[in-house]
Amino acid sequence: MDLTNGFKIIGIEVRTSNQNNQSQSDLGKLWEQFYSENIIEKIPNKISNEVLSIYTDYKKNYTEDYTTIIGVPVSTLNEIPNGLFGREFDKENFQKFIAKGEMPNAVIKIWSEIWEKDEELNRKYTYDFEVYDAKSQNGENSEVEIYVAVK
Incomplete structure (x- = not known):
């Protein structure tokens, strides 16, 4: 599923x-x-079982406050259970990274590399996200896709 749209x-x-x-x-x-x-079982209208971790509402950049959302893509926001919340994210330009290895260490390592390249990546700081699917549950052979919004 293409979430970049x-x-x-x-x-x-x-x-x-x-x-x-x-x-x-x-x-x-x-x-x-x-x-x-x-x-995940409380979320209605799922369009996939991929779990997304989204980073958004950046105060300025990765050194300042931001919001993290963990959830699942859905077809509609008409039905949001108590205690949960829904949000829509617009199409964005992304640079894709793949964290490979034991989680969460592999993801932490990639984010460190992204932060080091912050300027040259020309990050937009609208929202960034990680995709956790079946590939992310394979021990030291795990893979997580990371999408970073760029200008």
Whole structure:
């Protein structure tokens, strides 16, 4: 499924920052909540079982506050269960990266490389996202696609 043309999502969110390892703690808790509360089963109108982790509402860039959403793509936002929220994301230009290896370390490594290239990538800071599907559950052979919005 091509998500670069925009999509709707229902899931859970947290406002966080990369400062003082805050995001590591917040995102760990968000993922834990997503799985422990079986959020995926509560989401209606799913168009896939791919789990998306979206980074958006950047205050400025990756060094400032931003919002992370973990959820699933849906066909409509007409029905949003209590405690969850829905959001629509427009079409965007992306540069695609693939994190390969043990998760979450492989994803953390790729984000470090992206941050190092922040200027040359000409990032847009609208929203970026990761796609977790069957390939992301293969131990040290896992793969996660990362899409970074660029100008």
